[in-house]
Amino acid sequence: MQVTETLNEGLKRAYTLMVTAQELDEKVNEKLLEAQPEIEMKGFRKGKVPMALLKKQFGQRLLGEAMQETIDGAMNQHFEDSGDRPAVQPEVKMTNEDWKEGDDVHVEMSYEKLPEIPEVDLASISLERLVVKADDASVDEALSNLADAAKDYKARDEGAAAEDGDQVVFDFVGKVDGEAFEGGSAEDYPLVLGSGQFIPGFEEQLVGVKAGEEKDVTVTFPEEYQAEHLAGKEAVFTCTIKEVKAPAAAELDDELAKKFGAEDLDGLKGQIRERLEAEYAGAARAVLKRDLLDKLDALVSFELPPSLVEAEAGQIAHQLYHEEHPDDHGHDHGSIETTDEHKKLAERRVRLGLLLAELGQKAEVQVTDAEMTQAIMNQARQYPGQERQFFEFVQQNAQMQQQLRAPIFEDKVIDYVCELAKVDDKEVSKDDLEKAVEALESDD
Structure with a gap:
């Protein structure tokens, strides 16, 4: 040879x-x-x-x-x-x-070839981790939202007219050109006015009805309605009102707490506080991670493989195109031209990706089988009833396995770097944390 x-x-x-x-x-x-x-x-x-x-x-x-x-x-x-x-x-x-x-x-x-990655003095990096404690007002607000979600509906006084937000229980028969159509009728149907459950214009016409009344509701099906034989057609629904009920928020007591798996109200408040602080910690980690990546990006410079940059820029352009054209679900839109801005972002991503991969390799960072299994389970939940098929698909698809493994590996490398860097905790308000997260989103 x-x-x-x-x-x-x-x-x-x-x-x-x-x-x-x-x-x-x-x-x-x-x-x-x-x-x-x-x-x-x-x-x-x-x-x-x-x-x-x-x-x-x-x-x-x-x-x-x-x-x-x-x-x-x-x-x-x-x-x-x-x-x-x-x-x-x-x-x-x-x-x-x-x-x-x-x-x-x-x-x-x-x-x-992949470039030589320069050494980085991780101990020289200084970071600030935002810490937010869940205050009583935030806990009470979340508790109130839970009570609202658990609300019941109680019959209004006899003769009371239905208001927006009320629940109306009624029978209805829908007709197009005088003929009843399949799926256009029901009995004892509970509808919350303003929920947007029915086609536009229907619920608004029931505001003001009273129990015992009969009312014709005239609406036009949308042009893009899923049932083609009804799309764009006018329909008349004869509605017989049986009950008008007003929303009644659940009482903030031990009984409400038990509905959500807690022993009592204090226990539910404790669960809410823990959940809120976990959410705050997740948001704070995103802010910390961006700060770390910005500092690493400023610390290192090396030649990048043009093919990787070009591929990443193309992927960014494609993703942004679909974000700007949410109705275009296909891939027959032709080539999408990459801009200097796409290329600049691609260079950053490739540079940081290669750096994190190098740091992880040197630190012998590994994604365990248990972590992969958990990631697959989390993804499989998006396909209820098809979890087994999803598991089998991932097992036979190396590319899908890599897509699931990559973010786990990256997070573990970030944790490794943070252990070596100087990280100071700074207690801030929820508003300050929200502003920091909004700043991240505006930079994306």
Whole structure:
């Protein structure tokens, strides 16, 4: 095997590899010798088939395998000797396309190597971690929201008119062009006025109705209504009002607490306080992480593989396009041009990604099987009833596994860096934390 360097420019590398016909022949013979003891052929005992006959019978088929293994071996040896780590899969192509058996094989290999990552003095980094305690007012507000969510509806006084927010219990029959249609009728239907549960214009017409009344509600189905035979058509719903109920917030007592799994009201307040402070801690970590990444980005500078930057810029442009065009769910929108802003953000992401990967590798950061299982379970919850199929899909999809593993690895590296950096806690108000989070979102 002869390897000759043809390009050494920045991170770009290219080589020509030549596999001689003799090397290929030796490799084929080696494979035949390895298989010979197990081969049976008519007229010969097992393991006694002559090599010449074996070569005639199987040589052509083994030649392709030998060629691939020899080239792969040469590439692996090259990366081991040079220490290069390709940024993406190397491009390999055979240059003598008119090759025939007995010829040498000429191959070109090109790739971009990963750069050398400079050392970073992590102990020199100073960070501030925001700490927010859940005050009584926040706990009371959350408790009030729980009581509102657990509210019941109680019958209004006889003859009282329905107000926005009330629950109306009624029978209805819907007709289009005088004909009742499937799915357009129900009995004892409880509808909260203003909930947006029915098509636009329906609930507003029930404001003011009273128990015992009958009222026709006239609405027009939206043009994009899911039932095509009703889309854009006018319908009349004859509604018979049975009850009008006003919302009644749940009492803030031990009974309410038990509905939410607590022993008593004080226990529920304690759970709320813990949940709020966990939410604050999560938001504070996001602020801390951005501050850390900003400082790391300012500390390091190294050449970036153009292919990684280009791919990342394309992904950013594609993501932003769909955020700006939420109704375009397909991918037939043609190419999306990347801007200097996309490229600048891509360079930051690639630089920090390579740096964190290097720090994690040196620190021997590992994502455990238990952490991966938990990540898969969390993702699987988005597909109720199909959790098992999702698990099997992830097990068979290496790319999906990497997508789930990457954020776990990154968070563990961030934790590792924070352990070595100087981190001071600073107690702030909830408003201050919200402003810090809003500042993050405005920078994205």
